Amino acid sequence: MVNSILSFAALALATVPSLVSAAPTTEAWQSTDFPVVDAWMKHKSPGKFRPCTDETIKIRKDFDSMAPEERKAYTDAIKCIASKPSQLDQTIYPAATNRYMDYAVTHVNRTRQVHLSGFFLTWHRYYLHLFEEDLRTECGYTGAFPYWNWPATADNLHGSAVFDGSEYSMSGDGEYVDTGPVVLAPTLSLPHGSGGGCVNSGPFAGWQTTMADIPITYILQGLPLPDTAFQLNQSCLTRDLNTFAAQTWCNYTALDLALESADLAEFDTQINGVLGGGSLGLHSGAHFIIGSPGSSIYVSVQDPIWWPLHTFLDNVYTSWQIRHPDLANITFGTETAVNVPPSANVTLDTVEPDWGYFGQELHTVGDLISTTAGPFCYKYDVQL
Ligand SMILES: [Cu+2]
Numbered sequence: 001m002v003n004s005i006l007s008f009a010a011l012a013l014a015t016v017p018s019l020v021s022a023a024p025t026t027e028a029w030q031s032t033d034f035p036v037v038d039a040w041m042k043h044k045s046p047g048k049f050r051p052c053t054d055e056t057i058k059i060r061k062d063f064d065s066m067a068p069e070e071r072k073a074y075t076d077a078i079k080c081i082a083s084k085p086s087q088l089d090q091t092i093y094p095a096a097t098n099r100y101m102d103y104a105v106t107h108v109n110r111t112r113q114v115h116l117s118g119f120f121l122t123w124h125r126y127y128l129h130l131f132e133e134d135l136r137t138e139c140g141y142t143g144a145f146p147y148w149n150w151p152a153t154a155d156n157l158h159g160s161a162v163f164d165g166s167e168y169s170m171s172g173d174g175e176y177v178d179t180g181p182v183v184l185a186p187t188l189s190l191p192h193g194s195g196g197g198c199v200n201s202g203p204f205a206g207w208q209t210t211m212a213d214i215p216i217t218y219i220l221q222g223l224p225l226p227d228t229a230f231q232l233n234q235s236c237l238t239r240d241l242n243t244f245a246a247q248t249w250c251n252y253t254a255l256d257l258a259l260e261s262a263d264l265a266e267f268d269t270q271i272n273g274v275l276g277g278g279s280l281g282l283h284s285g286a287h288f289i290i291g292s293p294g295s296s297i298y299v300s301v302q303d304p305i306w307w308p309l310h311t312f313l314d315n316v317y318t319s320w321q322i323r324h325p326d327l328a329n330i331t332f333g334t335e336t337a338v339n340v341p342p343s344a345n346v347t348l349d350t351v352e353p354d355w356g357y358f359g360q361e362l363h364t365v366g367d368l369i370s371t372t373a374g375p376f377c378y379k380y381d382v383q384l
Contacts, residue, residue: 033379034321034370037328041373044348044366052377060315061381063146063308064153064161068168071161073143075170075203078304080139081131082207087357094232095210099138103131104211104301106356108229111298111337112219113353116272118333118346121317122368123353124310129376130358131307145378147315148308150286151255154246157289158194162308163241170305171202174239174291182242182288182295188278193242193291207237209293209302216297220275222340229298237303240291249273249285258282259320259384264332267320271313275338283313318371319384329369 032038032052041049050056063071082100090096096105107127114123128145135141148170153160158173165172174195182190199205212233214226258270273281280288286309287295294303321328335343335350344350348366367374 032370032372033318033383034325034328034372036325037321037370038373040329041366041370045374049367049374050377052372056377057372058378059144059381060311060378061144061146062149062152063170064149065381066144066146066161068166070143071146071168072203073141074135074146075304077135077139077141077143078307079203080141081134084138093230095230097208097210097232099134100304101210101302102356103127103358104299105230106358107301108211108214108225108298109356110353111214112222112225113336115219115297116275116333116337117335117339118331118350119335119352119365120268120272120333121314122365123355125314125317125371126352126359126363126368126375127355128307128311128314129378130355134358144381145311146308147311147380148286148305150246150250150282150289150309150312151252154243154250154289157241157243157246162305165201167203169202170308171199171204171207171237171239173201173241174199174237182240182291184280184288185276187276188280190242190288191244193240193244195238195291196240197238198236199239204237204304207304209233209235209237209299211293211299211302213293213296214298219297219337220340222336238292239294239303239305242289242291245280245285245288249280250282250289254282254285255316255384258316259323261320263327264330267317268332271316282316286313314371315380316384318380321370322383329366331365 082098084099086096086098086102088096088102088105093105096102114120132145148162153162157163162170163172175197177196179192179196181192210232214229258267261267261270271281271283273279273284287300290303290305294300294305300306329348331346331348334345346365348364350365352363352365371378
């Protein structure tokens with residue numbers, strides 16, 4: 001009896017302080033759209049990451065919905081990153097002409113592991129996060145990290161805030177150069193878009209790319225990068241806006257099919273299409289809306305539209321996770337692109353390929369599965 005009274009007293013004492021300081025504990029204010037995943041992560045790596053709260057969470061926005069000055073602040077910050085010196089060894093990476101191109105080089109270096117593999121969605125999620133943090137810490141950017149809404153712009157690319165070519169856009173189309181249809185495979189070609197030449201309008205007029213394209217056959221055949229991959233190959237940024245690609249693969253029906261996928265294997269097919277088949281899928285299709293170099297699986301990061309493009313893909317993935325809470329932490333795919341050479345299935349415990357010098361520490365796939373736990377603390381203005 002005495003014991004139980006003492007225990008009760010001890011319990012009461014223990015509870016009082018937490019009642020007093022109850023209101024704004026991080027627990028109570030935790031903001032999550034991923035209840036299952038965030039609970040799993042808290043159990044998996046308690047205390048490893050800072051909690052994400054309603055005070056600290058960042059909201060990613062549709063580029064079209066941002067005020068003109070907000071859009072310009074974003075492109076100014078990207079240009080600021082490109083004005084900073086490269087941190088890579090110039091004898092190995094002559095194409096790394098500045099800090100922006102360091103990102104592009106890092107992506108080329110990891111292309112074979114992080115596409116058409118089990119790392120794709122989470123590796124790119126963290127890569128976006130690193131760039132966003134860099135805009136903030138290196139260039140003082142304080143705005144939202146925007147996405148380019150593919151289906152919303154598919155019928156009016158040239159009139160969209162993203163591509164209208166004004167100083168508040170992501171720059172417009174390339175100059176028109178008639179190079180004929182875009183041949184993707186013997187059985188798949190697209191009509192030529194409306195550009196093809198240098199981008200001469202908007203904030204990225206005069207932007208220089210430094211790496212030549214590398215054929216996707218290097219991935220499909222499991223080949224290492226060609227020796228010339230990082231040679232300096234200076235060119236103007238080109239674009240070839242392609243309404244056919246936008247309307248065919250990036251429409252609302254395609255988006256809904258992806259969001260309604262019953263598992264991650266089906267989701268992967270909806271976003272990446274069927275290799276050698278007739279469909280590019282939602283994400284690959286988006287790359288072909290902008291044309292070369294933005295359509296390259298290797299060197300696409302050289303076009304700054306890459307960041308809003310991939311941020312929208314992350315929104316699609318995030319929205320799929322929120323719609324399928326019980327499946328939100330499943331994985332799909334192996335450790336090599338198209339499983340060549342054959343490799344193990346990726347699990348939540350598999351360590352991600354690194355992000356070059358930008359990533360301070362290694363992360364498992366499981367660390368990167370929730371946008372409101374682990375190293376992340378963001379959500380999207382609109383759930384798709
Ligand atoms: Cu990529």
